[in-house]
Amino acid sequence: MPLLNDFSQELTTLNLGPTHPATHGIFQNILQMDGERIVSGVPTIGYIHRAFEKIAERRPFYQITPLTDRMNYCSSPINNMGWHMTVEKLLGVTVPKRAQYMRVIMMELARIADHLICNSILGVDTGAFTGFLYVFQEREKIYEIYEEVCGSRLTTNMGRVGGMERDFSPVALQKLRDWLKTFPAVMKEFESMFNRNRIFMDRVVNVGPISAEKALNYGFTGPNLRAAGVDYDVRAMNPYSSYEDFEFDIPVGTNGDTYDRFIVRNEEIWQSLRIIKQALENLPEGPYHADAPHYYLPAKQEVYKNMEALIYHFKIIMGEIDAPVGEVYHSVEGGNGELGFYLISDGGRTPYRLHFRRPCFIYYQAYPEMAVGTTLSDAIVILSSMNVIAGELDA
Amino acid sequence: MNPQESAAAPEVAVAEDPIKVQNARVLALLHQLFGEATFTDVEEPYGLLTVTTTRERIHDIIAGLQQDQEIKFHFLTTMCGINYPENEGKELGMIYHLHSLTQNIRLRIKIFFPIADPVVPTLTDLYATANWMEREAYDFFGVIFTGHPNLIRILNVEDMDYFPMRREYPLEDGTREDKTDLFFGR
Numbered sequence: 001m002p003l004l005n006d007f008s009q010e011l012t013t014l015n016l017g018p019t020h021p022a023t024h025g026i027f028q029n030i031l032q033m034d035g036e037r038i039v040s041g042v043p044t045i046g047y048i049h050r051a052f053e054k055i056a057e058r059r060p061f062y063q064i065t066p067l068t069d070r071m072n073y074c075s076s077p078i079n080n081m082g083w084h085m086t087v088e089k090l091l092g093v094t095v096p097k098r099a100q101y102m103r104v105i106m107m108e109l110a111r112i113a114d115h116l117i118c119n120s121i122l123g124v125d126t127g128a129f130t131g132f133l134y135v136f137q138e139r140e141k142i143y144e145i146y147e148e149v150c151g152s153r154l155t156t157n158m159g160r161v162g163g164m165e166r167d168f169s170p171v172a173l174q175k176l177r178d179w180l181k182t183f184p185a186v187m188k189e190f191e192s193m194f195n196r197n198r199i200f201m202d203r204v205v206n207v208g209p210i211s212a213e214k215a216l217n218y219g220f221t222g223p224n225l226r227a228a229g230v231d232y233d234v235r236a237m238n239p240y241s242s243y244e245d246f247e248f249d250i251p252v253g254t255n256g257d258t259y260d261r262f263i264v265r266n267e268e269i270w271q272s273l274r275i276i277k278q279a280l281e282n283l284p285e286g287p288y289h290a291d292a293p294h295y296y297l298p299a300k301q302e303v304y305k306n307m308e309a310l311i312y313h314f315k316i317i318m319g320e321i322d323a324p325v326g327e328v329y330h331s332v333e334g335g336n337g338e339l340g341f342y343l344i345s346d347g348g349r350t351p352y353r354l355h356f357r358r359p360c361f362i363y364y365q366a367y368p369e370m371a372v373g374t375t376l377s378d379a380i381v382i383l384s385s386m387n388v389i390a391g392e393l394d395a
Numbered sequence: 396m397n398p399q400e401s402a403a404a405p406e407v408a409v410a411e412d413p414i415k416v417q418n419a420r421v422l423a424l425l426h427q428l429f430g431e432a433t434f435t436d437v438e439e440p441y442g443l444l445t446v447t448t449t450r451e452r453i454h455d456i457i458a459g460l461q462q463d464q465e466i467k468f469h470f471l472t473t474m475c476g477i478n479y480p481e482n483e484g485k486e487l488g489m490i491y492h493l494h495s496l497t498q499n500i501r502l503r504i505k506i507f508f509p510i511a512d513p514v515v516p517t518l519t520d521l522y523a524t525a526n527w528m529e530r531e532a533y534d535f536f537g538v539i540f541t542g543h544p545n546l547i548r549i550l551n552v553e554d555m556d557y558f559p560m561r562r563e564y565p566l567e568d569g570t571r572e573d574k575t576d577l578f579f580g581r
Binding site for chain 1: 440441443445469470471472473475477490492496499501503522523524526527528531535548549550551552559560565566
């Protein structure tokens with residue numbers, strides 16, 4: 001007589017998240033499991049949706065910078081500067097070379113910090129904690145450099161429309177140079193711990209592969225697309241902030257699997273180091289911000305003693321200086337891919353409409369397709385290697 | 396452009412803005428493929444070619460651009476909704492950004508339609524990435540995409556019965572009296 005409830009035929013529903021540590025953020029995956037195998041997956045997002053696009057419609061341009069900080073919080077300087085460059089494009093402000101190079105340095109530091117966290121957490125998800133400890137220390141040093149440059153660490157709110165807030169201090173430059181000397185050794189150690197590690201490779205090679213066509217169709221950008229073999233990099237294709245002055249390679253993978261994504265990120269860290277070294281060597285002399293008093297916020301010390309600076313400060317903060325009518329799309333290479341800002345200005349003090357192209361939001365759609373057919377432990381590794389950051393996913 | 400071509404090109408073309416030349420080329424192609432009458436409001440804000448078309452044609456146009464062997468718009472960068480309440484009969488809009496990775500050409504296409512009838516064909520059959528972008532546009536602006544496989548709210552709660560990014564919903568409660576905006580900006 002057959003069993004009334006044959007458990008071997010039943011699917012299990014597993015709610016992975018929203019606050020499971022392995023999901024790396026607040027989103028849910030409702031997985032249908034046949035034993036250990038995933039049959040279908042439905043991702044649910046929106047748990048930390050903060051309506052940035054709506055809030056931005058009531059904020060002067062300056063006050064939108066802190067919103068961008070909180071999107072991809074692993075590499076907030078890139079978001080800040082991407083936003084500033086969008087506004088500069090709208091206003092027609094030309095940024096001096098020195099400020100552009102300083103921005104490049106900070107953006108590449110942010111990219112390194114972002115990739116370090118992603119890759120080391122991928123290590124943790126496969127059961128290796130040591131690598132994470134090694135590189136977390138390096139992220140801490142990057143944060144110390146941020147701290148010297150702008151005063152804060154995670155949500156940096158770095159830079160201004162028209163350039164940087166202040167010049168690099170001697171301490172900041174010294175910290176940067178010291179870090180550039182010590183970091184490669186740590187990175188080499190990290191790579192030698194993982195790149196040819198048998199246990200690690202068993203867990204990630206051929207896990208969650210995605211073809212180049214499919215990746216493009218899903219709108220992948222950044223390391224996830226390059227791991228599939230497409231050498232699309234916004235820095236090379238549409239250079240911004242003097243990226244055309246620097247020599248760097250675009251690492252690409254072949255299979256688009258978890259291992260390739262890991263390797264591409266590691267390689268990109270080396271390329272970022274190359275860019276930082278070039279930028280630091282050739283850092284031009286000159287002003288660190290544009291001569292645009294209507295748009296560039298004056299230094300705080302000036303505001304206290306200089307009437308003109310006080311007036312401009314007031315006007316900029318209160319948003320009394322109108323922006324020109326126009327619409328701008330500007331994109332930068334964020335930690336996860338093409339981070340785009342689409343800004344429509346109707347000539348007022350705030351954007352009429354602001355749309356963020358968040359790379360995480362766009363490529364996370366592909367997750368169910370990549371995870372179905374694998375096991376739960378593979379699904380965790382795939383999610384981790386995609387570097388989904390909830391702040392950018394929900395905006 | 397290969398070196399031979401640039402050497403042979405007349406001197407006038409060298410002096411011209413390469414972005415303008417490229418945009419003129421893309422526009423000529425658009426006119427050739429879909430007819431001149433299809434596109435209105437051709438602009439180039441900050442170097443990005445922008446055309447406006449109708450919702451009846453949008454699916455054909457994007458499908459044609461994706462399949463066109465010369466230009467290959469394989470990458471749907473982003474799409475978003477917009478609301479202009481004062482435009483009678485064209486209150487809602489969708490804005491599509493396309494990118495040809497082989498030739499590095501970006502293109503922006505806009506469509507506008509009445510808020511009373513916000514129905515637009517879906518692009519999910521062309522781009523897998525359109526799925527969530529359309530759900531987001533539905534969630535924020537109430538644009539209904541015919542043929543979308545799963546058109547439900549994505550970022551807001553499911554039982555919400557209005558579309559918060561429309562201009563009729565200001566960020567703050569308009570009836571509040573304890574906080575006045577009289578002296579603030581515009």
